[in-house]
Amino acid sequence: MRQSKLFTKTKKEVPTDEVSKNAELLIRGGFIHKEMAGVYSYLPLGLRVFKKIENIIREEMDAIGGQEITMTALQNPELWKKTDRWNDQKVDIWFKTKLKNDTELGLGFTHEEPLTSIMKNYINSYRDLPCSVYQFQTKFRNEIRAKSGIMRTREFVMKDLYSFCKDETEHNKFYEKAKEAYKNIFQRAGIGHLTYLTYAGGGSFSKFSHEFQTVTSTGEDTIYINEENNIAINKEVFTDELKKELGLGDNFKETKAVEVGNIFTLGTRFSDALDLTYQTEKGDKKPVFMGSYGIGPARLMGTVVEALADDKGIIWPESIAPFKVHLLSLGEDENVKKQANLVYDTLVKKNIEVLFDDRDEISPGEKFADADLLGMPFRVVVSARSMKEKGVEVKKRNEEKGKVISLDELLNLLKAIS
Amino acid sequence: MRQSKLFTKTKKEVPTDEVSKNAELLIRGGFIHKEMAGVYSYLPLGLRVFKKIENIIREEMDAIGGQEITMTALQNPELWKKTDRWNDQKVDIWFKTKLKNDTELGLGFTHEEPLTSIMKNYINSYRDLPCSVYQFQTKFRNEIRAKSGIMRTREFVMKDLYSFCKDETEHNKFYEKAKEAYKNIFQRAGIGHLTYLTYAGGGSFSKFSHEFQTVTSTGEDTIYINEENNIAINKEVFTDELKKELGLGDNFKETKAVEVGNIFTLGTRFSDALDLTYQTEKGDKKPVFMGSYGIGPARLMGTVVEALADDKGIIWPESIAPFKVHLLSLGEDENVKKQANLVYDTLVKKNIEVLFDDRDEISPGEKFADADLLGMPFRVVVSARSMKEKGVEVKKRNEEKGKVISLDELLNLLKAIS
Numbered sequence: 001m002r003q004s005k006l007f008t009k010t011k012k013e014v015p016t017d018e019v020s021k022n023a024e025l026l027i028r029g030g031f032i033h034k035e036m037a038g039v040y041s042y043l044p045l046g047l048r049v050f051k052k053i054e055n056i057i058r059e060e061m062d063a064i065g066g067q068e069i070t071m072t073a074l075q076n077p078e079l080w081k082k083t084d085r086w087n088d089q090k091v092d093i094w095f096k097t098k099l100k101n102d103t104e105l106g107l108g109f110t111h112e113e114p115l116t117s118i119m120k121n122y123i124n125s126y127r128d129l130p131c132s133v134y135q136f137q138t139k140f141r142n143e144i145r146a147k148s149g150i151m152r153t154r155e156f157v158m159k160d161l162y163s164f165c166k167d168e169t170e171h172n173k174f175y176e177k178a179k180e181a182y183k184n185i186f187q188r189a190g191i192g193h194l195t196y197l198t199y200a201g202g203g204s205f206s207k208f209s210h211e212f213q214t215v216t217s218t219g220e221d222t223i224y225i226n227e228e229n230n231i232a233i234n235k236e237v238f239t240d241e242l243k244k245e246l247g248l249g250d251n252f253k254e255t256k257a258v259e260v261g262n263i264f265t266l267g268t269r270f271s272d273a274l275d276l277t278y279q280t281e282k283g284d285k286k287p288v289f290m291g292s293y294g295i296g297p298a299r300l301m302g303t304v305v306e307a308l309a310d311d312k313g314i315i316w317p318e319s320i321a322p323f324k325v326h327l328l329s330l331g332e333d334e335n336v337k338k339q340a341n342l343v344y345d346t347l348v349k350k351n352i353e354v355l356f357d358d359r360d361e362i363s364p365g366e367k368f369a370d371a372d373l374l375g376m377p378f379r380v381v382v383s384a385r386s387m388k389e390k391g392v393e394v395k396k397r398n399e400e401k402g403k404v405i406s407l408d409e410l411l412n413l414l415k416a417i418s
Numbered sequence: 419m420r421q422s423k424l425f426t427k428t429k430k431e432v433p434t435d436e437v438s439k440n441a442e443l444l445i446r447g448g449f450i451h452k453e454m455a456g457v458y459s460y461l462p463l464g465l466r467v468f469k470k471i472e473n474i475i476r477e478e479m480d481a482i483g484g485q486e487i488t489m490t491a492l493q494n495p496e497l498w499k500k501t502d503r504w505n506d507q508k509v510d511i512w513f514k515t516k517l518k519n520d521t522e523l524g525l526g527f528t529h530e531e532p533l534t535s536i537m538k539n540y541i542n543s544y545r546d547l548p549c550s551v552y553q554f555q556t557k558f559r560n561e562i563r564a565k566s567g568i569m570r571t572r573e574f575v576m577k578d579l580y581s582f583c584k585d586e587t588e589h590n591k592f593y594e595k596a597k598e599a600y601k602n603i604f605q606r607a608g609i610g611h612l613t614y615l616t617y618a619g620g621g622s623f624s625k626f627s628h629e630f631q632t633v634t635s636t637g638e639d640t641i642y643i644n645e646e647n648n649i650a651i652n653k654e655v656f657t658d659e660l661k662k663e664l665g666l667g668d669n670f671k672e673t674k675a676v677e678v679g680n681i682f683t684l685g686t687r688f689s690d691a692l693d694l695t696y697q698t699e700k701g702d703k704k705p706v707f708m709g710s711y712g713i714g715p716a717r718l719m720g721t722v723v724e725a726l727a728d729d730k731g732i733i734w735p736e737s738i739a740p741f742k743v744h745l746l747s748l749g750e751d752e753n754v755k756k757q758a759n760l761v762y763d764t765l766v767k768k769n770i771e772v773l774f775d776d777r778d779e780i781s782p783g784e785k786f787a788d789a790d791l792l793g794m795p796f797r798v799v800v801s802a803r804s805m806k807e808k809g810v811e812v813k814k815r816n817e818e819k820g821k822v823i824s825l826d827e828l829l830n831l832l833k834a835i836s
Binding site (some may be wrong): 005006007009011030033035036039040041042043044047050051065067068069072073074075076085095096097098099100105107114119121122123129131133134138140142143154167403 | 422423425427428429438451453454457458459460461462465468483485486487488489490491492493494514515516518522525532534537539540541543546549551558559562572573608766
């Protein structure tokens, strides 16, 4: 894409009301727009990142047999009364609204209730199990404070998958598959090396849940990492008893981290309340055993910014970068412009995603600063100097110095890595 | 996909509270689930159709230079007060809600206000124009009655594109391009032959807007079609004066139709109210000239069902069908099952989308009825009879009789058409 056509522009000023690094960099780069506290729109560059994350998650959910659906934001109170989650004293993050006839409705903050209700139409027999269903859908949460940029917002898309099994044994098998799928997601999104499977508080049906926590200094959570076993424990359940139970010894490192995903055994909490049962092979009636598995693509995006950015700007992993290459044409020399256009056309023809800074009357310094702020993995510069050396200057975003190579070498470099 | 793994199942009963054909067929087929009046979830088969429609629309919007973003449902009242659209007396379809501190928020029913506000950050000069921006985003409309299935709902995804131009001349050029893009969309979605560009009521800045109206007996609108010119006029503006003005003669046919899209000249209604201006080449300040362009993918989906279904079920156009082929394995004969699996594997390997009815203990009659209800374009049957004739029986959904052909012939047939 030609940057001269992109409607967003970068900004030098830091928004005064933003305290989080992710919001500051994403707003300055034109990735997102703040509508109000905790409510952000996604502009073209931001939406490209968001969709790449969404696709990675979708592929991993499909790979474990998840079937995709979309449920609704508007929620019928009757279902939530049955699970005792309608009352604002019990759940304090509801946004509620009303129909014209004054009937109260809720805006879903999660979807166990409506999905359990849908599945009553389709699960009757042991033959219908196991199955798992997921969606990418907008949640609304009436958070009192929202000051972590896109990491904790009042309106956000969440991937929530729910599993339906015959019993705990079948559930545990699926749960382990989901764990691996989650590890794949964080690995593919470029924060696998910073992300730990973390023991956290459970519920009535399981001793623990599992979180995936990514180490960043600005994280809201405190975790204790055991490097030998590549595992962590959330401060809330970090006890000598648990350390012993997990056989993890005493070698832990305390750190701040962000929860980028969680998986949870629900057991029969919702199937009991909403009467989701199946007939066993012997003809008995049994409640379905459930699990839930959440990831917020925007929180993952914000975490990548927080964890990987440097003081010049964002550093996107290649898998989720809006474009793989940021091509810069420097100066007003017509030969340079012509050569930069040729490089652009060649990359586009080879299906390499490239943002082309073809803007006139922008100084080299500003173009370099924008490239650092926007954070594409490869910066490719065409200038009088690179043309004298008969090539283009290529530099990775996380490298200090670039080198001049030929266009053919550039194509090999970019293709070898993709 | 193997139908034995699909979690949804078809139903014989018609939901008693549904009066529309689209909801009846889509619910019976397991495409959608009704959460409450005017609020529907999309199940796997329905979501596949929805996404294919979305992709067609996205390709056509990208082709005219639209840049994709996503705005939010939660709306800040301040913006809407400036355009005089916050008051419930003026706009009677708001859903409103509240933050914890009692600040009132709205749930967006359209997005002129927030986008105009975003563009104030990015449009300064004539060099920033023209540009156009679109999204697929969930709208909320507090409709008093909602009885048209997925055609008119309280929560639905809409593609809304907004254009920003220097003046009316530049706007008119873009408007014509958008018109053609819309024609392409309906053509590609399989209802081009039933859909008419229709003159409808305008606003303060244009004499008319344009609707795209699809002929169906259950439509809410009445239009007058002039076949020679392939154009229609909405009843609300059908006058002798207009007929003369458009030079359309007197040969009109009255019919019921559904509005599947509309395009609208906004002029400076929103840029004036929200102060979206640009500097001209001469240095003057002028308001930006805007247009809006809407399509609801779900309404399009419902319209396809209403317009093309027969008394046995849905007939999907190939471009938006959940699967191209419905493969049926009939009976419990092991050789038939083996052959059907071979056909399935072959089609999957050739990247042909196929739903494989591999379910045991389901009678041929039930499988045929399901295939008719679900409406894939090609039905392919493997049975003892087809195997005796050394082939598979293929029948298009809208044909009366099938014919037995070899697997190679089937592949050629399906590939030739894709």
